[in-house]
Amino acid sequence: MFTPQPIGFVSSPFKNTGEIPKGLGAQHKEEGALRVLPEFEMGLTDIEGFSHLIVLWEFDRAENFALLGTPPSDNRPHGVFATRSPRRPNPIGLTVVELLRREGCALHVRGLDMLDGTPILDIKPYLSSIPAEELRRGWLAEAEARHKGRATLGAGEK
Amino acid sequence: MFTPQPIGFVSSPFKNTGEIPKGLGAQHKEEGALRVLPEFEMGLTDIEGFSHLIVLWEFDRAENFALLGTPPSDNRPHGVFATRSPRRPNPIGLTVVELLRREGCALHVRGLDMLDGTPILDIKPYLSSIPAEELRRGWLAEAEARHKGRATLGAGEK
Numbered sequence: 191m192f193t194p195q196p197i198g199f200v201s202s203p204f205k206n207t208g209e210i211p212k213g214l215g216a217q218h219k220e221e222g223a224l225r226v227l228p229e230f231e232m233g234l235t236d237i238e239g240f241s242h243l244i245v246l247w248e249f250d251r252a253e254n255f256a257l258l259g260t261p262p263s264d265n266r267p268h269g270v271f272a273t274r275s276p277r278r279p280n281p282i283g284l285t286v287v288e289l290l291r292r293e294g295c296a297l298h299v300r301g302l303d304m305l306d307g308t309p310i311l312d313i314k315p316y317l318s319s320i321p322a323e324e325l326r327r328g329w330l331a332e333a334e335a336r337h338k339g340r341a342t343l344g345a346g347e348k
Numbered sequence: 349m350f351t352p353q354p355i356g357f358v359s360s361p362f363k364n365t366g367e368i369p370k371g372l373g374a375q376h377k378e379e380g381a382l383r384v385l386p387e388f389e390m391g392l393t394d395i396e397g398f399s400h401l402i403v404l405w406e407f408d409r410a411e412n413f414a415l416l417g418t419p420p421s422d423n424r425p426h427g428v429f430a431t432r433s434p435r436r437p438n439p440i441g442l443t444v445v446e447l448l449r450r451e452g453c454a455l456h457v458r459g460l461d462m463l464d465g466t467p468i469l470d471i472k473p474y475l476s477s478i479p480a481e482e483l484r485r486g487w488l489a490e491a492e493a494r495h496k497g498r499a500t501l502g503a504g505e506k
Binding site: 191192193194195196197226230232233234235236237238239240241242244246248250257258267268269270271272273274278279280281282284286309311312313314315316317318319320321322324325326327328329330331332 | 349350351352353354355384388390391392393394395396397398399400402404406408415416425426427428429430431432436437438439440442444467469470471472473474475476477478479480482483484485486487488489490
């Protein structure tokens with residue numbers, strides 16, 4: 191297979207994984223930059239026209255992979271390919287960010303959930319969405335429903 | 349960086365790149381399977397609950413990368429990170445597929461645009477969409493508008 195190389199690095203406010211919002215209802219609104227290496231700058235031509243980008247990056251501080259794991263959004267284990275766990279056979283992360291502006295090699299973006307210094311593998315334009323009404327979200331929807339049920343029960347108990 | 353390893357291979361009806369629909373309005377409705385290697389099967393636990401999956405895979409038959417290229421959907425060159433070109437610094441492809449059913453290590457899916465035998469790097473659940481009204485699609489929207497303009501002009505000329 192190919193040998194991965196960083197095309198750039200993430201400038202993020204997050205220095206430790208504990209600072210990154212996780213679990214049900216976590217929002218990623220943090221701003222930062224995708225700093226592309228100068229030798230790849232020409233590859234950014236015309237990227238300004240896109241509102242959203244898909245960023246592929248390396249979980250460079252993740253441990254060995256685990257095929258089963260309990261995500262922060264649930265108290266039950268699920269297969270790694272049914273979660274966004276960092277502990278993947280190929281430690282590739284995916285984040286959709288909103289492109290705020292470009293300054294040369296730097297793409298200023300909103301929606302980061304990576305650590306500062308994370309190596310970037312690829313940037314792709316976000317072209318289309320699956321309509322929300324066509325999505326089924328398996329265990330995550332079930333965990334959300336249980337969470338809401340507990341919240342409602344809690345409110346009723348008061 | 350990490351050393352990529354295939355977690356499985358794609359069974360696709362496409363044997364040559366020329367068979368894959370490309371360009372404006374191309375639809376990917378082809379069915380096939382993601383055949384995960386048996387040693388990774390436990391990682392598929394609970395994946396059946398998701399209607400759509402994100403597949404990361406290797407452009408294993410792509411040539412060296414090119415920072416600028418003219419995509420099949422336009423007659424103007426754009427930066428590689430503003431396109432889905434196969435000729436990327438890290439030759440990683442991304443496809444969103446609809447999960448039809450699972451049979452052990454095989455995920456039967458709709459929406460393939462990879463060649464038969466393509467190595468799979470990762471599978472992630474598709475969790476949420478950017479609403480269509482929030483998307484800007486830069487050069488692609490412009491190319492579509494020019495295409496429609498020509499089509500309308502053509503109709504008027506008849």
